[in-house]
Amino acid sequence: MEEQKLEKTAESRRSFIKSAAIASAAFMIVPRHVLGGKGFLAPSDRLVVAGVGVGGKGQSDIAKFYESGKADIGYLCDVDTRRAATTVKAFPKAKFYKDWREMFDKEGKNFDAVSVSTPDHNHAIITLAAMQMGKHVYVQKPLTHDIYEARLLTEAAKKYKVVTQMGNQGASNDGPRQMKEWYDAGLIGDVHTVYAWTDRPVWPQGIPWSANKTEIPKELDWDLWLGTAPYKEYVDKLVPFNWRGWWDYGTGALGDMGCHLLEAPFSVLNLKYASEVQASVGSVYVDEFKRGYFPDSCPPSSHVILKFPKTNKTQGDVVVHWMDGGIQPERPEELAANEVFGDGGNGTLFIGTKGKLMSSTYSANPRLLPLSRNKDIKVPEKFARVKGAADGHYAQWVEASIAGYGKKELSSPFEIAGPLTEALLMANLAIRGVDVQRKNAEGKIIYPGRNIKLLWDNDNMKITNLDDVNQYVKREYRKGWTLGTL
Template identity: 70%
Template sequence: MKKKKILESRREFLKTASIASAGFMIVPRHVLGGKGFLAPSDKLVVAGIGVGGKGKSDLKYFYDSGKADIGYLCDVDDRMAKGSIAAYPKAKYYKDWRKMMDVESKNFDAVSVSTPDHNHAVQAMAAMQLGKHVYVQKPMTHDIFEARMLTQAAAKYKVVTQMGNQGSSGDGVRQLVEWYDADIIGDVHTVQIWTNRPIWPQGIPWPSTKPAVPAELDWDLWLGTAPQKDYVENLIPGSWRGWWDYGTGALGDLGCHLMEAPFRVLGLKYASDVQASVSSVFTAFGKRGVFLDSCPPSSHATLTFPKTDRTKGPVTMHWMDGGIKPERPEELGPDEMFGDGNSGILFIGTKGKMMASEYAANPRLLPLSRNQEVKVPLKLERVPGSADGHYAQWVEGAIAGYGKKQLSSPFDLAGPLTEAILMANLAIRVADMPFARNTGNGMHYPGSNTKLLWDNQNMRVTNFDAANQFVKRQYRAGWGELTL
């Protein structure tokens, strides 16, 4: 059966790309002996897409596992790629990931995706359709539809997947599960999560200046699936997170690190409803500024999850960012730190409370004196190396083959988690949308604290159709559609 392509332009690349014969400095495992064959070196050959910044450190963790070689590098910005090119001088370098996949697909086993959120899905899908194992930085995708598609693709193509939320491999979340399983805090009905993100500009207008594109950057490739816009400064390498066309705001940055523990502890999957409120942005004249391209400076989203086999009823989850924090629990002393100061997770149960920091690190029972009194046996296997082990776990899983090794954040777990994060963003975007009303008072914001009811099977908000435009994006012309 002919393999499907997700990009309309890939056929053009096959016609126009110069098929250079790449010297095999590393022979990939699948070439040596078919599916499941172990190379003599037992090394996984990894191709990196987005190899500067976080991508650079991702590749280092794979390499440092001792079981992976970095065979190919790809980045749209030569400045960002410089460090990885120096670190892996034998790796072949590309600017266009589509050309790399078309030309070199027989020469690598796995792909690491560390690009901005808006391009995660097309890059990961293309890799999986080639039968490549995939590691994707958090959040897994930009849109809910994309998360569902990648989750289905991982099962269809039988590849080993992992999302880059390293805390899922940490000891902290496993300790929280063991306390909960031992009924130390009873049945959890409420979870409160907070972060100091964003630490980049949000709630601002799109810059009006039009500087020249740096010679080292392929701006069109960086835009990828996003709408065509002129290049602006200070978007790369990190401030893109605050713009809806590219990033997913504070939730996209920290949500996977903070919401994963409640998902695992309570067995959560898909939310049934969500609502949100956002901070006001004021101009010098005292009127609210409306910058719909930009994520708001702060927000509070509330998700409801149906009863699971690990809860006795629904669970309410509060997400707060931009400096908003929940009320300090009465069990916490006045001089004791709430979370880690900037971020935290609070589980509220019928018999007590437990708390953790970012990445579910430093789990604690409340009051803190209980941590000296309560002793629960360790029942869950720990991941060696914790955060570092998260990378090694994926490498070892890919070497073993699909279904042979348990991973901390495969797409069947990471997909629903990502969808919940993006569900909260649906409510945040609706809360920030102005709607004209014939009341004589100008613009009103009826989306704020509107409860959005979610039809999970059909991936639709059933009571507020304006929200559905954010469930699935329209890709820029020439970038096709996401299909299995």
């Protein structure tokens, strides 16, 4: 009975609104908690969620939706039953599938929303399919693997009028709101330069593809895990974590941490689409004379410089520096020798005409430099805080999905998350462009250079000065996998 009730909740929500007008007169003078018991939530006030990718980060995502108190976990899907085991045990009444396509086909009428927490390369195909079914979507960061996919999902959210949220939970922290208030109050003047840095990757990068082929674990459907990516034989230690360092599946340190560290610059300065990008990367040497060439793998470190056009919050262009692999910007002279820069391994620094502003990972703990300036800040709150901050990021999406498209504000809807993701992926274009092989007139292999600049035509989603890099704007899916169109 309990399971049947769960599966009918989504249908009940739809029929509830239809019958509300007829029933309203009988309910007007009777408190809801009397009718349904203490803590009662009407069918129209609950969200039935289907999770795709429910191990690892997906496991904690599903748990947070449930903890909101307004979500029922109706369906679970994962290609690896080992990774899914904890979540399946926690929600024994939720029906389990290995293939999200089968789950969508068979159960689509029974759920309202979809959480996507798969490796990056399968985000877009699952998300767009869900949106085209009219389902609200919560997608882990980065939103997509390719720029084309990010643009498509941004447009799809508007067309299908579904509630969307990307899983960069720091966007719901108090930090970005406080920084916006301080910036709008003029405490650091006009920002022209931003630095963001991370100690990632903490997985292997800048290495050749493993020759360590091994048997596929019986619990893992390797073909489904590959999804849109080119077919390769299964190798040890790629799943469940180290895929992040391979271009076929992941987006490197930028994809992992960029959505957390660059969210504040985007929200504070209202950045949108970059106009140009340049990059240099750390080299890997095979021996003392020869640089290693491993085009399948992200580099061990990089420094990327993005230029953004003037916005309504800036007086001119904004230059954003991204550094990963342990590279950090020069310490501000206003920061004392023993004071921590960012949070040690990660951070963001805004440089304005009247001062500097620094924060830690997830835009936490914002503070003016020198730190003595933080004693007497008197700027009133003007942006509403999210209840529960980062944890509230999940409840915010649940409640907005129940309310319906356009009814409630979200911290990272696709209209914000899409352009942010595009900026990160554009940075990756420059990183990949460093190692694009070309041949000169004599047939000798050459490279664009160890430091390159790319010029971006945003309307046409195209690099205008190095066409070889455009192959990464929109990749080819493996045969049998097709991204839908609007």
